[in-house]
Amino acid sequence: MITLVFYAFLCLGLIILQTTILSNIPWPGNCYDLLIPFVLYLGIYRPMGEGLFMVITLGLVMDTISSGPLGLYGAAYLSLFCSYKWGTRFFHVGNRLFLPVVVASGVLLENLLYILTIALSTPFYRLPEDGMGIVAGQVLLALLTGIFPFMWIRSLHRAWDRWYYIILEREKQNGI
């Protein structure tokens, strides 16, 4: 339960950062979806049930605040989560050397799903003209910086757990 509270605060922070500050920074194709490192973190390091619940909730929230078709974020996050959960059985994706590639591949997969959806919603299945630029910009940025939000989420979660453990210990000592 306490982990879910942490996730709720983290997601709220990431969504607000993304929709108010990062969306105003002029980078080709804007910054990549900061929730991807979080979804991948859930897929790689966290238990299935906990991750699945968060990913579905996050998909619902993002679908609501975005003007994209309903279910797009949900489908993207869920596919990424399942792919990486499955991938951890065969590859050591948690290795720091691979993390930038892992985040960049997540960003690429998400964007490909978006492009496909946009193409399907146009009368002649037209691909977005600036699609390549946006995808390239986001993947490049994810390759260069993707590891930072990932590691940041991981260390923040550890700090949160440590803090909670200290509180529990104190309560035990006080006999609460």
Place this chain on the structure above:
Amino acid sequence: MFSKKTILIIGMIALVIVHLIILSLSIRKPSLSYPSGGTSISVIAPFQSLVTRFVRSLKQIWRRYFYLVHVAETNEKLEKLLEDATSRQTRCREIELANLRLRNELNFQKSMDDKVLSAEVVGKDPSPWFKSVMVDRGEVDGVRRGLPVVVPQGIVGIITDVTFKYSKVLLIVDRNCAVAAMIQRNRARGIINGKSGGQCSLNYILRKHDIIDGDTVISSGLDGVFPKGLRIGKISDVAILKSGIFQEVTVDPFVDFETLEEVIIILNPRTNEFMIR
């Protein structure tokens, strides 16, 4: 009969399929929304509003004070005079610009017979693929789905989601947005759709119509949403293909969506009357 692992795998596949079905349904019918959608917006939008205001005030502080301090360091002799003068000038300029913007907005509001409401942009769409903004007006202010949103420069978009205090505006540069439009000079009618790169395309313009770069595009009022005569943009490119009965027309919107801070929501649009501007 089945192991726990198999059930889990089947469950996950089923979940992905359910999401894909919802996605394919919503591609066909874009007005679909989750019943609990308003809750998410109500939770997130106040924080967006807070952060946006905080960032704007930081920008102001940066512009007004830190820059002046930097100038003062490079010119010690004129420090006092320069700081005072520039500070006063910046403040005056800011006041002048705000005055001009508000006067402009007020004149625009006065020129409209419709009941209007001004709103502030508090957040943007999380994805660069879709174009929408969140504004700080909602049901409590009389906002409802389908209302047109404008600024003095032209049409901004349409309200697609409303919560108690916040609303989502789908911008005209989004691919899912459509506005009935016409070319002011020759009255050729078409439909404005969002396009990549912050531009719009004017679709269904017959080949017979003479269209030139720089022509002004206005709303035709035929969509039943936007009042007739509102400015949309100017034509930046016209392509007549060898086949097909329509021309491919690109339109540059008059509104700068990157710097959009305040908008006007028309609460009772009278679409069948011409706007007096």
